[in-house]
Amino acid sequence: MATQSQVSGGLSNELMQLEDQYGAHNYHPIPVVLSKGEGVYVWDVDGKRYYDFLSAYSAVNQGHCHPHIVDTLVNQARTLTLTSRAFYNDALGSYEKMVTGYFGFDKVLPMNTGAEAVETAIKLCRKWAYEKKGISENEATIIVCEGNFHGRTTTIVSFSSDPDAKSNFGPYTPGFVRIPYDDIDALKKALELPNIAGFLVEPIQGEAGVYVPDENFLTSAYELCKGKNVLFIADEVQTGIARTGSLLAMCGNCSCESKCERQNTYRKPDILILGKALSGGVYPVSAVLADDDIMMVIKPGQHGSTFGGNPIAAKVAVAALEVVENENLIGNARRLGKLFRSEMQRIIDKSDLIVKVRGKGLLNAIVVNGSPDSETAWNLCVKFMENGLLAKPTHGNIIRFAPPLVITEEQLLECVEIIEKTIQEYESNLSK
Ligand SMILES: *Cc1c(COP(=O)(O)O)cnc(C)c1O
Numbered sequence: 001m002a003t004q005s006q007v008s009g010g011l012s013n014e015l016m017q018l019e020d021q022y023g024a025h026n027y028h029p030i031p032v033v034l035s036k037g038e039g040v041y042v043w044d045v046d047g048k049r050y051y052d053f054l055s056a057y058s059a060v061n062q063g064h065c066h067p068h069i070v071d072t073l074v075n076q077a078r079t080l081t082l083t084s085r086a087f088y089n090d091a092l093g094s095y096e097k098m099v100t101g102y103f104g105f106d107k108v109l110p111m112n113t114g115a116e117a118v119e120t121a122i123k124l125c126r127k128w129a130y131e132k133k134g135i136s137e138n139e140a141t142i143i144v145c146e147g148n149f150h151g152r153t154t155t156i157v158s159f160s161s162d163p164d165a166k167s168n169f170g171p172y173t174p175g176f177v178r179i180p181y182d183d184i185d186a187l188k189k190a191l192e193l194p195n196i197a198g199f200l201v202e203p204i205q206g207e208a209g210v211y212v213p214d215e216n217f218l219t220s221a222y223e224l225c226k227g228k229n230v231l232f233i234a235d236e237v238q239t240g241i242a243r244t245g246s247l248l249a250m251c252g253n254c255s256c257e258s259k260c261e262r263q264n265t266y267r268k269p270d271i272l273i274l275g276k277a278l279s280g281g282v283y284p285v286s287a288v289l290a291d292d293d294i295m296m297v298i299k300p301g302q303h304g305s306t307f308g309g310n311p312i313a314a315k316v317a318v319a320a321l322e323v324v325e326n327e328n329l330i331g332n333a334r335r336l337g338k339l340f341r342s343e344m345q346r347i348i349d350k351s352d353l354i355v356k357v358r359g360k361g362l363l364n365a366i367v368v369n370g371s372p373d374s375e376t377a378w379n380l381c382v383k384f385m386e387n388g389l390l391a392k393p394t395h396g397n398i399i400r401f402a403p404p405l406v407i408t409e410e411q412l413l414e415c416v417e418i419i420e421k422t423i424q425e426y427e428s429n430l431s432k
Pocket of ligand 1: 118235236
């Protein structure tokens with residue numbers, strides 16, 4: 001592993017040591033200290049420029065410091081920041097109208113982080129199960145998947161299958177059963193269990209390593225849930241908002257190039273969870289969307305958040321969604337995603353180091369040759385950094401590649417060159 005002093009200057013070292021000494025050690029960052037971002041680029045404190053191939057876990061789909069979003073944020077911050085929901089504010093209603101129209105739901109419940117939105121969806125599903133489906137008190141069960149990532153709260157980690165996320169954070173919240181991901185027979189069986197209220201699923205598992213399910217999985221799962229009056233809950237915090245080359249990953253191969261026209265393979269989830277790119281990465285904004293028959297089970301005083309639905313968040317989210325449409329991020333992600341995977345496949349065909357590329361739109365991953373606990377993926381990411389591209393290993397020996405969706409073809413091909421060159425250098429060092 002490269003040491004910090006090998007890869008960055010004195011100021012970087014000082015700043016990394018500060019975080020190391022005074023911050024909790026709940027992350028293991030790549031040794032680069034960033035101080036500026038614009039579009040697909042970020043700069044470190046020494047002024048070196050990098051391509052951002054993580055996009056803050058797909059929060060920065062619209063590119064760093066997008067001027068339309070930042071102007072909106074600054075203007076609203078000078079005007080009114082927070083009222084709490086004890087009062088109405090003049091920004092929330094028009095945001096709610098826009099976001100529900102954009103995604104095709106009757107109602108939205110605004111929150112801040114992704115984990116809060118997932119918690120909201122779980123509460124909504126349970127309450128619906130007791131009040132509408134008639135499940136008896138405290139018996140509601142939600143089906144989840146192996147390898148899931150839905151956030152870090154005590155309830156959410158209770159149904160994680162990742163020992164790091166879960167161990168020694170018990171006692172765990174009951175009411176969940178876990179099935180293998182992308183396993184329609186397992187879902188069929190689980191739906192026969194008593195008191196099933198919902199199925200919570202990521203349409204593509206991002207954190208687990210960008211696992212794309214079989215192309216019929218989501219539609220079949222949806223139909224099975226419908227048949228059992230079980231709510232289909234899509235966690236699109238990472239996959240949503242143009243990342244996978246459609247408005248939502250639930251859209252599958254639907255060919256809408258902008259707002260969803262609900263065709264073909266799209267099955268509208270009963271509950272949709274959004275976060276991350278809903279603000280373009282400038283502010284924590286998340287949302288839970290559902291139609292009235294579900295959302296209206298929550299009455300005044302039964303759920304909320306001091307910051308949820310604040311005027312800055314409302315204005316920022318409108319601006320962020322405008323950018324998605326105005327700059328055709330859906331079409332761009334779809335087109336450049338195909339190009340990126342074919343370029344990665346070309347590299348794989350002549351390399352022993354990388355064995356596979358998978359993904360959809362501009363949410364992709366390469367699988368590095370070697371055991372899941374080897375350091376190769378980490379070491380490669382340090383080399384990518386040295387060559388001007390930032391990415392991070394995800395679970396096992398997998399590197400996720402998710403640039404901002406405003407990337408151009410020319411920029412993408414330059415990144416492919418960096419990746420190819422880095423892999424070649426790495427391989428030739430190995431054989432020395
Ligand atoms: C990031 C993520 C979350 C959690 O969002 P936070 O804002 O970090 O709480 C939930 N679900 C998925 C699929 C995510 O990728």
